[in-house]
Amino acid sequence: MDTGRLVRMANQIATFFASQPGGRGAEETAAHLRAFWDPRMREALFAHLDAGGEGLSPLAREAAERLRHPA
Amino acid sequence: MKDFVIPGQTGAPAFSDRDHGTPARAGAPVTLTIDGFPVTVPEGTSVLRAAALAGIGIPKLCATESLEAWGSCRLCLVEIEGRRGTPASCTTPVAEGMVVRTQTDTLRRLRRGVMELYISDHPLDCLTCAANGDCELQDMAGAVGLRDVRYEAPPEAPLANHFLRAHAGAPNPDWRPVDDSNPYFAYDPSKCIVCSRCVRACEEVQGTFALTIEGRGFASRVSAGTAADDFLHSDCVSCGACVQACPTATLTEKSVIAIGTPERKVVTTCAYCGVGCSFEAELRGDQVVRMTPWKHGKANRGHSCVKGRFAWGYATHPDRILSPMIREAIDQPWRQVSWDEAIGFAAARLRAIQAEHGPRSIGGITSSRCTNEETYLVQKMIRSVFGNNNTDTCARVCHSPTGYGLKQTFGTSAGTQDFDSVEQADVVIVMGANPTDGHPVFASRLKRRLRQGARLIVIDPRRIDLVRTPHVEAAHHLALRPGTNVAVVTAMAHVIVTEGLANEAFLRERCDWDEYLAYAEFVSDPRHSPEATEALTGVPASELRAAARLYATGGNGAIYYGLGVTEHSQGSTTVMGIANLAMLTGNIGRPGVGVNPLRGQNNVQGSCDMGSFPHELPGYRHVSDPAARAIFESVWGTPIDPEPGLRIPNMLDAAIAGTFKGIYIQGEDILQSDPDTRHVAAGLAAMDCVIVQDLFLNETANYAHVFLPGCTFLEKDGTFTNAERRINRVRKVMQPLSGLADWEVTMRLANAMGAGWTYTHPSQIMDEIAATTPSFAGVSYERLEELGSVQWPCNEAAPEGTPIMHVEGFVRGKGRLIVTEYVPTDERTGPRFPLLLTTGRILSQYNVGAQTRRTANTVWHMEDVLEIHPHDAEVRGIKEGDWVRLASRSGETSLRATLTDRVAPGVVYTTFHHPVTQANVVTTDFSDWATNCPEYKVTAVQVSLSNGPSDWQRDYAAQAEAARRILPAAE
Structure with missing residues (x-):
């Protein structure tokens, strides 16, 4: 998967949830990725995290990490 | 057509064709007596309508129930006890205790005199007239007992009628030729009785005000604008309301002129936009003569547009592909094969891909143009036969x-x-x-x-x-x-x-x-x-x-x-x-x-309801919900993948990445309709098996290995769900030209992959939908016959459906207000691309134009043009009609420009109906944050003068031509 695209999509999602009150942005972003992204898209995102996660916004990165290692 | 019924038999069928003369009214009940029969109707009802409701047909010409009463023909006169004279029943409201006589010697004499005058200025060529047998003037002449017309033109000159071309050796100055400029209907002024029904239909029903009556008295004529305007060049939008309203052959469908009057009617649903108009397909045998909006259709209430009423010629267009075709690779010509060979080839390829690349390496796209039943089957095949959730639909790119x-x-x-x-x-x-x-x-x-x-x-x-x-x-x-x-x-x-x-x-x-x-x-x-x-x-x-x-x-x-x-x-x-x-x-x-x-396609609502999305089962239940999966697993007898699948843009990305290799596309042309055409083409080209099921060799088929002929809405049974959640029946009026309805094709493919399905009629598929999907629990073909249509949710709590939602409370309980922070799109204008392109549709064409480009609708819109503000045009040296290059960071195309201040400076606009323009070469891969719906409506572009088609357009045309070669069928 084109990681540039995935990074942009993850950042867009994180931007929306960052704007929501309640401070649950990372959790909501992770839930959105879980609900709407096919497993290979999530895997590609995790692989990108392993490679340094360049371009991911802090919230998107936090969401991706949370998704990868659910509490 | 005559619509008299026997008095006293008021129990008209629920969907009677009868024209009651004036519109229905709501009001307190009023009781009157008509010809001795007591009648109770709502206050405000006309005497004409009250009589019709009682089963008594008063002769009429200028009245029809789709229009407000006009009172001009003087045929519907009645006598009312205690009132002087003979008032027109169409303009006379009922009153309590009123005693009406519709048939007396005086009335008979008056009506006959009126008809005699009408007929004196009407050609008596009934036998060769297109409206023969379907003419209200003819019916009324019979109804009033007209036996003789005393007014004849004197043998010597000047005569005063509108229908003789010449008289006494001299041309008749009052005769006008037929205006056949509109591709679908003709206007023959010589047959006009100036009842104004066409003018009123244009105003009251359509709201365009294109028609008027010019002149006065004997010089009165229907006119589409000024004397220089014919119908085609007037403001007329060709909705056909005037044609339907005309009681004579003055405005007649050209198809009726060519074929003759229809002999049977089948109620069905339009396959164009999401309004979902109900129509009567009027036929001779299996040949469609005309499509007439059905007055009992609750979405359209008897009205239509140019597409639904007239633009159905694509259904029998010679471009239809009627034989299945296959090829090993997309650079080869197509080979026509039997259904069995095509289906076998497709099934084997799909299974081979899965064997090599895993179960999630294939998927499909359901069609928002096909029926609910067909859409349900496609997603069922993907979920239970392909074994994954890689299903999506064109709603991805719209709603x-x-x-x-x-x-x-x-x-x-x-x-x-x-x-x-x-x-x-x-x-x-x-x-x-x-x-x-x-x-x-x-x-x-x-x-x-x-x-x-x-x-x-x-x-x-x-x-x-x-x-x-x-x-x-x-x-x-x-x-x-x-x-x-x-x-x-x-x-x-x-x-x-x-x-x-x-x-x-x-x-x-x-x-x-x-x-x-x-x-x-x-x-x-x-x-x-x-x-x-x-x-x-x-x-x-x-x-x-x-x-x-x-x-x-x-x-x-x-x-x-x-x-x-x-x-x-x-x-x-x-x-x-x-x-x-x-x-x-x-x-x-x-x-x-x-x-x-406002939904774009006829069944985009239905395709979403039917579980076309990769994360949702029918009825909008997430695939991760074990309870929802269990319902389908028990009915389908197969496990369902709990992980969401790929959306269309993700499928293309995955194809380029090499993990998605096969796709079944029913009735969608993603190469033309989806953004960033080059990216779509690259994705399709990277797949090993692209199966396209469509009416025509569409643009996507240029990259296909299997082509399965699709059928039109006229060739199958099913249901469409429109933008108001209304489930309408689609009824078969002719056999599928390719031999199989679309749902049968899907079933064959599924069975070739081991499904073992045994549906014999779409109603059985609807029964399965009702059994598994709570909002459809009360829906069945029997129920639809009874009610005409029904809006979901339709279940035990709402057996007749749900016209208005969230009446007592929101579906989710409490309504949720969500913070909406504005985030500018990444697509920005700059020095290279200083203008913003936005896109839209035009009345006469429909989406990618596959249907409407194959009808006479092209007279209104031959090509896509670029609307540009005169200021922006001037600084670029662009004049009206110039050929311009439209470029974005994704690609470039060329088309003609038109200068208009409809768009603001800095904004340009075009439609996307024509593959030669390929507006989507220019659109980008940016998309909605939540759903990946493409950002079609904002693209930063530059516009400059050009000499003609771009290199890309030339290459595309060459590739398309090569990809559409078909080998002659083997003997």
């Missing part, structure tokens, strides 16, 4: 943000109203939609309400027709800069909240109050004020404030929106913002209000 946004706010993703609701709206917001072109029959219903005094707010970058059209003028047009929808909607909420216009009682009762408080704090921030956002949106603050106040305080407020809302990187956020406005003002849960997405 997927509606699904997400309304589900988050209200709890379900559908429009809240029926179309009848607009009749009770007081303030209507039309946002990012162009109903007169995209949803014409709804537009006519809206315009009727606007003429009655409802106010209109248009939010659109372009000055759509509704902004100012005969007898309609928007109170406010917020001509925002493309891409700033969220800022505008949030600013409207700012005004409503900060000026104390919010409906606090509604919010406290129906919404989550704490969420409202957080939301109110957010929107009240001065940075969301119209003054603060004006520089960004381009909408004058005072205008926005006035619009917000009008919506909040003007009575019933209804919002209708289209793809100008959804096809943005913040499409879902805007949908939430719209829902917020409705909740803030309490405009939800009753007639006349609501949030109404």
Whole structure:
């Protein structure tokens, strides 16, 4: 998967949830990725995290990490 | 046609064809006596209608129930006890105790005299007339007992009639030739009786006001504008309401002239836009003679547009591919094969791909043009036979943000109203939609309400027709800069909240109050004020404030929106913002209000309902929900993957990445319709098995290995669900030209992959849908026969369906107001690409044009053109009609320019109906944050003069031509 695209999509999602009150942005972003992204898209995102996660916004990165290692 | 019935037999069938002469009225019951029969009707009803309801047909010519009474033909005269003279029954309202006689010697004499005068100026060529047997003038001559016409032209000159071409050796100055400029109907002035039904239909039903009666007395004639205008070049939009209203052969469908009058009718549903008009397909044998809007159709109430009524010729177009075809590779010509060979080839390839690349390496796209039953089967095949959730549908590229946004706010993703609701709206917001072109029959219903005094707010970058059209003028047009929808909607909420216009009682009762408080704090921030956002949106603050106040305080407020809302990187956020406005003002849960997405395709609502999305099973239940999966697993007998699948753009990305290798595409042309054509082409080219099922060799088929012939809506049974959640029946009027209906093709493919399905009729598929999907629990073909149509949810709680949603409470419980922060799109203008391109549709063409380009509708729109503001054109040296190059960072194309101030400086606009233009070469891969719905409506572009088609267009045409080669069939 084109990681540039995935990074942009993850950042867009994180931007929306960052704007929501309640401070649950990372959790909501992770839930959105879980609900709407096919497993290979999530895997590609995790692989990108392993490679340094360049371009991911802090919230998107936090969401991706949370998704990868659910509490 | 005669529609007399025997008096006393008032128990007319539920869907009677009878014309009652004047429209129905609602009112207190009034009882009168007609020819001795007591009749009780609502107050305000005409005597003519009351008689018809009692089964007594009073002769009439200028009256028809789709139009208000006019009182000009003097044929429907009656005698009323205690009243002088012989009043016209069409213009006389009933009164309590009234005693009416419809047939007396006086009336008989008067009517015969009237008819004699009509006939004296009408050609008596009935036997060779196209309306023979379907002519109200003929019927009335019979009904009044006309036996003789005493008025004959004197043998010597000047004569006064309209129908003789010449008389006494001299041309008749009052004769006019037939105007056959319109491709679908002819106007023969010599047969006109000047009843004004056509003119009134154009005004009252369609709302275009293209027709008038010019001249007076004997010189009166129907005219489409000035003397220089013929029908084609007038304001006429060819909706056909005039043709339907005409009681004679003056306005006649050319198909009737060519074929003859129809001998049978089948009620069915239009396969064009999401309005979902009901039609009677009128036939001789299996040949369609004409399509007539069905007056009992609840979406259209007897009206239609040019596409539904006239543009059905594609169904028998020679371009139809009727034989299955296969090829090893896309650079080879097609080979025509049997169904068995094609299906076997496809099944083997798909299974081979899965064996090599895993179960999730294939998928499919359901069609928003096919029936619910067919869509359900395709997603069922993907889920239970392919064994994954890689299913998507074209709603991905249109209304997927509606699904997400309304589900988050209200709890379900559908429009809240029926179309009848607009009749009770007081303030209507039309946002990012162009109903007169995209949803014409709804537009006519809206315009009727606007003429009655409802106010209109248009939010659109372009000055759509509704902004100012005969007898309609928007109170406010917020001509925002493309891409700033969220800022505008949030600013409207700012005004409503900060000026104390919010409906606090509604919010406290129906919404989550704490969420409202957080939301109110957010929107009240001065940075969301119209003054603060004006520089960004381009909408004058005072205008926005006035619009917000009008919506909040003007009575019933209804919002209708289209793809100008959804096809943005913040499409879902805007949908939430719209829902917020409705909740803030309490405009939800009753007639006349609501949030109404205008759906693009005939069955885009249904395809979403039927589980076409990769994360949702039918009925919008997430695939991760074990309880939902269990229902389908038990009925289907196969496990369901709990992981969401790929969406269309993700499928293409995965194809390029090498993990997605096979796709079954039913009735969708993603190469033309989806953004960034080069990316789509690369994705398709990377697959090992592309199966296209369609009517024609569409653009996507250039990259296909298997072509399975599809069939039109005329060739199969099923249901479509329109934008108001209305499930309408589609009925087969002819056998599938390829031998198989689309659902049968899917079943064959599934069975070739081991499914073992045994459906023999689509009604069985609907029964399975009803058994598994709670909102469809009460739906069956029997129920649809009984009710005509039904709006889901249809279940035990609502056995006759649900016209208005969220009446008592929201589907999700409490309505949820969601913070809508404006985030500018990444697609920015700059020195290289300084203009913003936005796209839309035109009345005569439909989406990628596969159907309408194969009809005479092309006379109105031969090619896509670029609308550009004269200022922008001037600085580029562009003149009207010049060939221009349109370039973005994705690609470039070329087309002709037209100069207009409909678009603001800095904005250009085009349609996407023609593959030679390929507007989507230019659109980008940016998409809605929540749903990946492409950002079609905002592309930064440059426009410059050009010499003709671009290199890309030439290469594309060459590739398409090579890809469409078909080997001659083997002997």
